[in-house]
Amino acid sequence: MQIVIEADIAVRAGIAADFIEQAVKRNPQAVIGLATGSSPIPVYQELIKRYRAGRLSFASAKAFMLDEYVGIEQAHPQRYRNVIEKEFVSQVDFAPEAVQGPDGNATDLWKACRAYDSAIAAAGGTDVQLLGIGSDGHIAFNEPGGSLASKTHPEALTQQTRIDNARFFDDQLELVPTHCVTQGLSTIMSSKHPLLLASGKKKAKAIAAMCEGAVSSLCPASILQTHPNVTVILDEEAASELQLAEFYRYRWQTRVEEK
Numbered sequence: 001m002q003i004v005i006e007a008d009i010a011v012r013a014g015i016a017a018d019f020i021e022q023a024v025k026r027n028p029q030a031v032i033g034l035a036t037g038s039s040p041i042p043v044y045q046e047l048i049k050r051y052r053a054g055r056l057s058f059a060s061a062k063a064f065m066l067d068e069y070v071g072i073e074q075a076h077p078q079r080y081r082n083v084i085e086k087e088f089v090s091q092v093d094f095a096p097e098a099v100q101g102p103d104g105n106a107t108d109l110w111k112a113c114r115a116y117d118s119a120i121a122a123a124g125g126t127d128v129q130l131l132g133i134g135s136d137g138h139i140a141f142n143e144p145g146g147s148l149a150s151k152t153h154p155e156a157l158t159q160q161t162r163i164d165n166a167r168f169f170d171d172q173l174e175l176v177p178t179h180c181v182t183q184g185l186s187t188i189m190s191s192k193h194p195l196l197l198a199s200g201k202k203k204a205k206a207i208a209a210m211c212e213g214a215v216s217s218l219c220p221a222s223i224l225q226t227h228p229n230v231t232v233i234l235d236e237e238a239a240s241e242l243q244l245a246e247f248y249r250y251r252w253q254t255r256v257e258e259k
């Protein structure tokens, strides 16, 4: 894992946007994995800025979303599909149909999940997969205690996740859906470059467990330790419980860039 600790939000967003820009420039048909939550928003804003400046285009690219609530109304502003459309997709030049998300309203959820995994595999997997992390160590919506080898699947949300996400539902816990469909951990691990962003004290424990704890279903994000090409971009607070923080800073400053 390459761990970047950087106080300045603009610099963090710029580093993440650079990875996505490089992927799209290397291959205009690149496949980008999109995440919702607040962590990737500055990255989307940076990418929109670069698109408007004529620096990059998503016209031939594809994108896959990580997760979706089950049973949420099509037009609900917090339906992840609508969030990603508003925050990013509608503001750049993806072709129609180029962005897909798991279907949380399918009558046969398992069938829809299998079809979603097949679509990701048929596209060759994601070149870069943006990720956030839940305070309970989830990535996408893979909650603790699940299979480390899961494919896209329906999942029940933990009480902690629903409490964390109530802020998007007028702080009314009862309005937060109870279930979701999520890319599985093995789906996420099939990405060529998982790129996780986290900030704030609330994420410090989950980040320490993910980077330095045992690989365990108790912290689903810890599976990323077994991926050869992961980048984790943190602010000082999210990094505050890392034992080897000083070494990570040194390693990033003296890194050998791939040609």
Ligand code: GLP
Binding pocket: 035, 036, 037, 038, 039, 040, 066, 067, 131, 132, 133, 134, 139, 140, 141, 161, 165
């Ligand atoms: C939700 C999403 C996750 C996201 C997490 C963290 O639970 N399903 O994909 O990583 O929130 O969100 P934030 O970035 O807002 O802290």
